[in-house]
Amino acid sequence: MQIFLYDTTLRDGTQREGLSLSLADKLKIARELDRFGMHYIEGGWPGSNPKDAAFFAEAAKMEWKHAKIAAFGSTRRANSKPETDANLKALLDANTPVVTLVGKSWTLHVTEVLETTLEENLAMIRDSVALMKAHGKEVIYDAEHFFDGFRADNTYALATIKAAAEAGADWIVLCDTNGGSLPDWISAVVQQVKGKIKTQLGIHTHNDSELAVANSLAAIVAGCRQVQGTINGYGERCGNANLISIIPNLQVKMGMFCVLPDQLQRLTELSRTVSEIANLNPDEHAAYVGNSAFAHKGGIHVAAVAKVEHSYQHIDPVQVGNRKRVVISELSGRGNIKMRAEELGVESAGLERGVLERVKLLESKGFQFEAAEGSFELLVRRAAADYTAPFKLLDVVTIVEQRRGVEMQAEATVKLQIGEEIYHTAASGNGPVNALDQAMRKALLSRYPELADVHLVDYKVRILDSESATGATTRVLIEAAMGEERWTTVGCSENIIEASWQALVDSLELPLVRAQSNQPVLLKHAETVAA
Numbered sequence: 001m002q003i004f005l006y007d008t009t010l011r012d013g014t015q016r017e018g019l020s021l022s023l024a025d026k027l028k029i030a031r032e033l034d035r036f037g038m039h040y041i042e043g044g045w046p047g048s049n050p051k052d053a054a055f056f057a058e059a060a061k062m063e064w065k066h067a068k069i070a071a072f073g074s075t076r077r078a079n080s081k082p083e084t085d086a087n088l089k090a091l092l093d094a095n096t097p098v099v100t101l102v103g104k105s106w107t108l109h110v111t112e113v114l115e116t117t118l119e120e121n122l123a124m125i126r127d128s129v130a131l132m133k134a135h136g137k138e139v140i141y142d143a144e145h146f147f148d149g150f151r152a153d154n155t156y157a158l159a160t161i162k163a164a165a166e167a168g169a170d171w172i173v174l175c176d177t178n179g180g181s182l183p184d185w186i187s188a189v190v191q192q193v194k195g196k197i198k199t200q201l202g203i204h205t206h207n208d209s210e211l212a213v214a215n216s217l218a219a220i221v222a223g224c225r226q227v228q229g230t231i232n233g234y235g236e237r238c239g240n241a242n243l244i245s246i247i248p249n250l251q252v253k254m255g256m257f258c259v260l261p262d263q264l265q266r267l268t269e270l271s272r273t274v275s276e277i278a279n280l281n282p283d284e285h286a287a288y289v290g291n292s293a294f295a296h297k298g299g300i301h302v303a304a305v306a307k308v309e310h311s312y313q314h315i316d317p318v319q320v321g322n323r324k325r326v327v328i329s330e331l332s333g334r335g336n337i338k339m340r341a342e343e344l345g346v347e348s349a350g351l352e353r354g355v356l357e358r359v360k361l362l363e364s365k366g367f368q369f370e371a372a373e374g375s376f377e378l379l380v381r382r383a384a385a386d387y388t389a390p391f392k393l394l395d396v397v398t399i400v401e402q403r404r405g406v407e408m409q410a411e412a413t414v415k416l417q418i419g420e421e422i423y424h425t426a427a428s429g430n431g432p433v434n435a436l437d438q439a440m441r442k443a444l445l446s447r448y449p450e451l452a453d454v455h456l457v458d459y460k461v462r463i464l465d466s467e468s469a470t471g472a473t474t475r476v477l478i479e480a481a482m483g484e485e486r487w488t489t490v491g492c493s494e495n496i497i498e499a500s501w502q503a504l505v506d507s508l509e510l511p512l513v514r515a516q517s518n519q520p521v522l523l524k525h526a527e528t529v530a531a
């Protein structure tokens with residue numbers, strides 16, 4: 001059965017605290033949603049702010065492959081004419097094929113919030129829907145607080161959606177606006193509505209009881225054919241229904257049809273791209289699409305997965321564009337090391353025991369390889385008998401200077417060996433780690449000019465035993481990039497400079513070693529599977 005997907009990331013999603021999208025961001029996300037195969041994209045509320053109005057002006061010029069663009073707004077004001085209502089005029093000016101109108105279903109909201117009569121509210125719904133239909137729009141009527149309104153006065157709640165249906169609405173969408181309903185209630189209400197209304201139904205839920213996904217699925221089972229939600233569940237308070245979880249549940253588990261299988265394979269990419277544009281950290285543990293969603297850490301799990309892949313996985317991660325990962329930690333068995341090395345394309349036969357012992361020793365000192373796959377790869381490669389390091393760091397001196405009236409300066413001197421030759425270089429920087437990076441590059445670039453394309457993109461410091469205050473152990477994670485490729489390395493020491501240089505050496509050594517073995521540097525996340 002076909003289920004229609006309605007995305008409101010650009011309107012309801014941006015109600016999330018700390019989330020703000022520029023016009024360019026909104027257009028970028030809309031293009032991603034269209035590419036994915038979303039059926040409806042709600043662009044915003046044109047009557048509420050100029051940015052949303054500008055979005056619709058741009059959207060009207062663009063070509064959409066799959067999606068219909070929807071403009072959102074409320075029914076006309078009380079005691080006014082629809083033709084002269086500023087809100088409805090802004091909706092028409094948005095020039096979209098679809099208009100979504102929200103109206104009141106709950107008597108409390110009509111009399112106490114809108115402060116009008118129950119009769120006038122019905123007229124507001126009827127007039128507004130009829131006006132949009134007269135202008136040839138596909139009209140989606142969002143019945144706000146429907147499930148709470150139905151509990152308070154089911155006759156009136158039904159009268160509101162009947163008014164919308166009679167005025168010609170194409171869809172009636174039942175909203176759990178406060179997000180407090182439970183699946184049983186959602187299911188019972190949808191079934192009752194279905195017996196009384198011919199218009200096709202949709203569902204719009206919020207996550208205040210951590211049930212937005214479950215409630216959406218219950219509504220679909222009870223007869224709704226449209227589901228509204230946002231990417232990654234972004235939204236006000238605890239968020240909206242998360243389409244990223246709803247879609248695979250419907251399609252992979254429940255046999256419904258939402259998008260084509262190859263579109264579903266872009267789900268992970270869609271989730272991460274939107275979080276990147278929204279400048280929010282992706283949830284590594286998100287269902288289906290998180291980096292950890294199919295990660296295996298315990299030795300027994302890994303051994304089982306190596307034999308039968310689905311023994312510890314609820315679906316094949318490839319279906320949603322994710323991938324299986326083997327996590328390396330002190331909980332690992334030799335099987336983890338072997339599988340991880342195979343994934344990296346490193347010959348590890350016979351080295352597993354030695355590598356595992358080394359991982360356990362380093363982890364006891366505070367290293368962590370779960371997030372530092374680059375350093376783990378080097379650990380495996382260095383264990384091979386014929387490994388020759390492209391360079392050796394021999395000596396490091398750093399000086400940090402703070403003098404009155406002068407900005408703080410740092411200088412680093414390094415001595416390193418490449419083949420038989422010794423290189424001795426110095427460089428200054430805005431801090432000791434930066435100076436060290438500059439000095440190492442100066443020495444390495446003459447022999448390895450390709451390192452000019454390697455950039456450090458992230459530098460994270462974590463204090464491990466904070467009770468030791470300034471004498472605490474520090475773990476440093478460095479993320480480096482070359483073009484589209486990224487890798488992360490780790491260092492750990494009581495001395496932050498030493499921890500930094502360990503991670504720095506790994507971040508520069510890895511691309512050189514990889515180039516020698518003609519293998520690309522390990523790609524991060526979805527890039528490895530998106531092809």
Ligand SMILES: [Zn+2]
Binds near residue numbers: 012177204
């Ligand atoms: Zn909402």
